[in-house]
Amino acid sequence: MAVRRLMGPTGTVAFQMAFDGALLDAVAGRDVAGVGATVRTYGFTPPGLSLGWFQRLVDVPRAREMNAVARRLTGGGAIHHHRELTFAIAASADHPLYRGDVAGSYRRVHAAIADVLRDVGIRAELRADRALASDTAGTGLCFHASSSLDLVWPRRGDGALAKGVGSAQRRRTGRVLHHGSIKLSPDPEEPGVATVWPLPDPARERELEEALVTALGELLGGGLEPCEPHPSEVERALETQAWHADRHALQRRPSRR
Amino acid sequence: MRPDDRKYTRSHEWIKADGDTVLIGITDFAVNELCSGNEGDLVYCDLPEAGRLVEAGETFGEIESVKAVADLNAPVSGTVVEANPAIEDHLEILSRDPWNEGWMIRLAPKTKSLDGELMSAAQYEAWLAESH
Numbered sequence: 001m002a003v004r005r006l007m008g009p010t011g012t013v014a015f016q017m018a019f020d021g022a023l024l025d026a027v028a029g030r031d032v033a034g035v036g037a038t039v040r041t042y043g044f045t046p047p048g049l050s051l052g053w054f055q056r057l058v059d060v061p062r063a064r065e066m067n068a069v070a071r072r073l074t075g076g077g078a079i080h081h082h083r084e085l086t087f088a089i090a091a092s093a094d095h096p097l098y099r100g101d102v103a104g105s106y107r108r109v110h111a112a113i114a115d116v117l118r119d120v121g122i123r124a125e126l127r128a129d130r131a132l133a134s135d136t137a138g139t140g141l142c143f144h145a146s147s148s149l150d151l152v153w154p155r156r157g158d159g160a161l162a163k164g165v166g167s168a169q170r171r172r173t174g175r176v177l178h179h180g181s182i183k184l185s186p187d188p189e190e191p192g193v194a195t196v197w198p199l200p201d202p203a204r205e206r207e208l209e210e211a212l213v214t215a216l217g218e219l220l221g222g223g224l225e226p227c228e229p230h231p232s233e234v235e236r237a238l239e240t241q242a243w244h245a246d247r248h249a250l251q252r253r254p255s256r257r
Numbered sequence: 258m259r260p261d262d263r264k265y266t267r268s269h270e271w272i273k274a275d276g277d278t279v280l281i282g283i284t285d286f287a288v289n290e291l292c293s294g295n296e297g298d299l300v301y302c303d304l305p306e307a308g309r310l311v312e313a314g315e316t317f318g319e320i321e322s323v324k325a326v327a328d329l330n331a332p333v334s335g336t337v338v339e340a341n342p343a344i345e346d347h348l349e350i351l352s353r354d355p356w357n358e359g360w361m362i363r364l365a366p367k368t369k370s371l372d373g374e375l376m377s378a379a380q381y382e383a384w385l386a387e388s389h
């Protein structure tokens with residue numbers, strides 16, 4: 001079965017987080033009959049900050065001073081979406097890529113990303129049990145905290161080992177959303193992390209994006225079929241984006257209580 | 258062999274009769290899927306408060322590990338009687354003893370029957386072997 005490759009859409013951080021939710025609901029046919037494994041890369045206009053699912057504004061000091069903030073479906077720390085390559089994969093949880101433990105699926109996805117990065121001269125490796133120079137207490141940022149499965153490489157400047165790829169999953173009733181960010185060039189909002197290039201380079205960034213999508217498509221086992229988002233996915237995202245960015249809701253953890 | 262005094266779901270919850278109520282938790286497979294044997298990888302669990310109504314198949318809570326947030330689904334419909342107060346501060350219980358200490362919620366079920374799409378321990382294990 002072909003892998004759906006979604007082109008865009010570009011939008012605010014609230015819309016993008018809401019669209020990921022729509023994508024998770026759509027895959028395996030919950031909302032849109034027949035929607036199979038999907039890969040998308042996307043941009044943020046303007047740049048924005050996504051909080052991890054259970055984070056509160058108080059957990060991320062910089063978030064309190066930003067307007068473009070929204071809750072992400074996946075957990076972990078906050079991400080400032082700027083000068084990065086952002087991707088999402090949505091698939092059935094019984095897809096071979098996601099079958100078994102969560103750690104195994106990370107290894108498979110991150111190995112594919114490491115291969116793509118190697119082609120642009122970055123030797124990314126799993127952090128394993130090493131300490132990172134990018135780990136910074138108190139910021140609440142994803143790239144300032146790390147786990148053994150994160151991809152790391154020497155950062156620019158001092159060459160110290162730092163996190164350059166972060167990703168996280170949401171698992172919901174037999175479906176998986178895997179969200180990830182590859183830091184392309186330095187962002188003052190996320191100091192000290194590893195980046196692919198020292199400065200923005202749109203042409204090479206587009207090539208990397210294409211290589212990543214191809215690699216993820218191969219990982220999902222199908223030829224890529226470029227598609228526009230289904231109208232119902234866009235509609236669902238537009239309906240729910242306000243919740244993702246609701247300032248009052250961002251002050252507390254989502255709860256079933 | 259997993260405990261045969263309860264039923265299992267395809268989303269890896271278990272449900273066990275306990276007097277007029279039922280206890281619900283997640284299986285060792287679910288815990289291991291989330292944290293691969295590293296109990297410290299479980300970081301947060303949100304469970305409902307007493308009195309909440311849940312429908313079979315509906316999400317009653319969420320659990321976060323270092324790398325994934327997973328929904329917890331109700332095997333049957335009913336009213337939440339209580340959530341296990343020990344879970345939130347001691348997530349390691351889920352790794353140590355998912356079957357007893359690690360129960361998550363107590364539910365007053367809408368109906369007495371625990372059949373439907375639930376599996377016995379043997380059926381759950383056969384299904385795991387076939388599909389994972």
